[in-house]
Every structure is written in C-alpha cells, then in structure tokens.
Amino acid sequence: MLDTVSSKTPESQIAQGDGLPLAAEEAELFWTARISLRARILAVNVFAIAVLAGSFFYLDNYRNTLLISRQADDERQVAAAVRAYDLVPEPMRADLMTEVAQLNNFRVRVYAENGIKLIDTFSFNEPTYELRDPDKEPLKRHVARFLDRSIDTIVRAPRRERFVEPDNDRLSAWDEVVIAAETGEPVTRARYAPDRTFMLSAAAKAPQSGHVMLITRNARTITAIVRDQRLALGIIIACVLIVSVLLSLFLARTIVKPLALLAGAANRVRLGRERDVEVPRLPERGDEIGQLARALSDMTEALRKRIDATESFAADVSHEIKNPLASLRSALEGLERVEDPKLRKQLHDIACSDVLRLDRLITDISEASRVDAQLARTRFEPIDMGEVIDQLLKTREERDLNHGREIAFARPRKGVAVVMGEGTRLARVIDNLLDNAVSFSPEKGLVEIVATRDRNQVLIRIMDNGPGVPESQREAIFHRFHSYRDEQEEFGQHSGLGLAIARSIIEAHEGQLIATDRPDGARGAHFCISLPAMLAPKPIIGSGLKDER
Known part of the structure; x- marks a missing residue:
C-alpha cells in the first residue's frame, strides 16, 4: 500500500549552516509615537526652512550696521562743517550752510552760545526732506511698519524715541546739542520719524565762534534697504517652503499611501472576514516598500495555503478517525448481544484491529502535524x-x-x-x-x-x-x-x-x-x-x- x-x-x-534568525531591533519613538508618518516627513522638511527663516529676523544686525555707518558719516560731516563755518566771514555762513544742506540732504541749524537759533536752512531755502504722515500712506506701508515692530519685538531691538520738532527751537531743546556745547565733541542721535523711518542728527561746536551746529536728515534709505532685503528673503523662503511642502506631500504620498494599503490588507487578513484578500504586490516599485509589499503578499499566500492545508487536514483526520471508531463501536455493541464464542472472538479481533489502526493513525497524524514546526526550529x-x-x-x-x-x-x-x-x-x-x-x-x-x-x-x-x-x-x-x-x-x-x-x-x-x-x-x-x-x-x-x- x-x-x-x-x-x-x-x-x-529552513535556514542552513550557522546562520541564525536576526532579532528585530525595537526603536522607541518617545514623543513622536503618536505622530503620523506624513506629519513627521512634513515637520522634518519644514524644520530646515524654519532654520533658514531665522535669518529673516537677523536682518536687524544688517540694519544696525548701516545705521552705525551713516551716523559715523554724519559725525564726520558735522565736524568738517563747523570747521568751515569758522573759516568764512559771518555774512557768507548762511550761504555755506545752504550749500552743505543741499549737497547732503541735511537740515542745518546753528545756535548761539545763549541758545538762540542763528541759522536754519529750511527757513530760507527749499526743505531737503519731508516727514510723512503715516495716516495718509497706503495699506502696504502700514503692513511694513507692523512687520518692523513685530521683528523688533522678537529680536529685542533697542527702543528708540520719536523725532518731534520742538515748539520752541532753541539749543536747549536738543539734548545732543546741549552735550556738544558742553563737551566740545561731536554727538549723534538716531530717532524714529512718524512713519518709523530713521531720523539721524549730529551736533558739533565750532571751536572759534563757540556756536553749535545741528544737522538732521531723514535716512529713509536704511529702512527701504532693510525692507527690500526682507521682502526678497521672504519671497525666497516662501517659494522654498511651498516647494518643500509639495515635495514632502509627494514623499508622504509615495510612502504613506502604499503603507496604508498594505496595512488595510493586513488588517483584513487578520479579521479573516474575506476569504481571498489580495495584498498589493506593487510590482512597479523597486524600493524597500515594494520589497515589503511583495514579502507581505508572499507571506499572506503562504499563510492562506497553510490555513487551507490545516482545514483540509482537520477534515481528513475527522473522516479517517470516524471509520475505525464506527467499526469499533459496532464490534463492541455486537459483543453484548452475541453468545456464539466463534462470533464473539471474531468481533473481539475486529475491535483489537480497530484499536491498533487508531493507534497507528493517531501516531502518524501527530508526526505529520508537528514535522513542519519542528524542522523550522x-x-x-x-x-x-x-x-x-x-x-x-x-x-x-x-x-x-x-x-x-x-x-x-x-x-x-x-x-x-x-x-x-x-x-x-x-x-x-x-x-x-x-x-x-x-x-x-x-x-x-x-x-x-x-x-x-x-x-x-x-x-x-x-x-x-x-x-x-x-x-x-x-x-x-x-x-x-x-x-x-x-x-x-x-x-x-x-x-x-x-x-x-x-x-x-x-x-x-x-x-x-x-x-x-x-x-x-x-x-x-x-x-x-x-x-x-x-x-x-x-x-x-x-x-x-x-x-x-
């Protein structure tokens, strides 16, 4: 047979040779454990952009450098102007100051030692600058000033006083003029104009006449340069951010979507409600996700075959055991009713044969059911x-x-x-x-x-x-x-x-x-x-x- x-x-x-199964390494995710993979990819890529955006706020350093450079230039200008002021005759001093003001876009004021204003170039000539009323400016200027204030708050820029023309324009109305008159050294100040641009002033004392000169100018170019640089950097960061987000979403889609499909298929296999669950093999992908998909598909197929084999084996075992059990039961029931010794011996032999057959069948079934598991280990x-x-x-x-x-x-x-x-x-x-x-x-x-x-x-x-x-x-x-x-x-x-x-x-x-x-x-x-x-x-x-x- x-x-x-x-x-x-x-x-x-079966692994052969000295190779042993590799233990899976568990990685603890701590605070990221509940964050989705899509969010992690997006956060990692956006973080690099956020670091770049940090430089957006430190344009304040560039602004300070420009401001210091302009103040140093104003200090040199006022020192040269007071020396020239002393060298020319008094009737020519007003014309000289007008020329200095026109060449450098200054407003030049000269104060006597008693504090009375002697010369003001805005009094006898066209103004070289005009202070703008912020309430009359367009919306974009209001937005620009809001960003200036916000960034100054973030970077903790030093607070500056507002520039206000004194009602009584005397020497004592300007602290830098007072200090220059007392020390004889040039003094500079930087204030905010009403539209939040810089107003620079410099004061110096004429050594011979003792008069004190004050020059002021509206350095709008400093604010304009910083805002232009900020706008250019903001556009670059916005473009990079958009590209980064789009690439992150693309990367997340190519990773998360197939993983979600595989997870859904694996979950349906686990629930066992569908007889034939098709796990996508993703044949077009040659990366690790494609390898994972094919491995899961092969594993599912092997699992399905094993389940089918187990179900078939269980059904076959039930069928094979029923036959000798039925024969054994019939023989035992016959022994109770039969009195003929020869017939009783025949029934007894049948019962013994069925017992041996059951013993042999159970032994072989046990061997067949555990052979795969034992060999795998x-x-x-x-x-x-x-x-x-x-x-x-x-x-x-x-x-x-x-x-x-x-x-x-x-x-x-x-x-x-x-x-x-x-x-x-x-x-x-x-x-x-x-x-x-x-x-x-x-x-x-x-x-x-x-x-x-x-x-x-x-x-x-x-x-x-x-x-x-x-x-x-x-x-x-x-x-x-x-x-x-x-x-x-x-x-x-x-x-x-x-x-x-x-x-x-x-x-x-x-x-x-x-x-x-x-x-x-x-x-x-x-x-x-x-x-x-x-x-x-x-x-x-x-x-x-x-x-x-």
Missing part, C-alpha cells in the same frame, strides 16, 4: 546520507522489518552524498520509502537503493519490483490519507500519511521527492529524492541518526 502527502503542504524555508548539520542509509539498513535487518525481502545498497564513498539537514528526519523518509517498497515487493523480492551526487544535488533512488505506481496516481499518492493498494490487502493497514510525511520533510530540506518509472525500464516503483549537496567543506557530524524506535 502506498502512502501520500497533501499537495497543499506549504513550503518551509532545527539547526541543520552536515549529514552523510550514505552512512544514514547504512545504519538504517542494519537496524531494519536486526528487527526483521524487511519481511524476507532483500535490500541492495550501493553505498557511495564517504563525503560524496553529504547534505545539510536533520539526520533523524531524513532517516524517517528513507524508512517510510523502504516500508512502502517492502509492502509492495513480492516475497523474496529485491529493493535497490542508490545514493549518488549529480553536480550540486544528492540523488537517492529507491526501486522495487512490485506492481509500480500508475502515472495517474504519481502525484495523488503524496496527498494526506490517500492510499493506493491492492484489492486483496486488508483495509486499514496503513494510515495514508507515510509518503505525505516523507515529502514534507524533504521539502523542508529544500529538496524534492517524486515517483517515476524505473530508469532501467523494469517493472516496479521508483522513488527519487533530490537534496541540495553541501558545497562548503565542513566537518561531517556522523549520520545524525537517532534510534527512535
């Missing part, structure tokens, strides 16, 4: 299949498990048929195939075993001279609980799991187990195992075979 493996058995990927070692088969044949001979059939083994040289695997499981495969061959071989029949190496594969062939396996049954015999047997054979002698377990073990070793015609054309079954050969030279750890019988 031939035993089977389910075609739904999922493929198990097993660390593979170099195994010489020649030695495994040799020891197995000796054990079978000692226990008379061949039932008079002759087994011929062409043992390969040591080190030829070496694979990475788990010796006990591989021995179980060979044992199951030998049991199958012995059960189908005629009395005193011959079972042949050949182990060879073909390039990077180790091939193990087991051949008998029984009836063979019809081509239509060569895949079905590996299905769980499927049996192909002679009609004369007593039903229930095999669980139908032997070949299923064998193929499951071989596939867990990344190998293949198939049934084919004998290569010599003779009558009989031919099972061929192919396993990856061990390429790297490693010490062979015996046969890895443990006696579990």
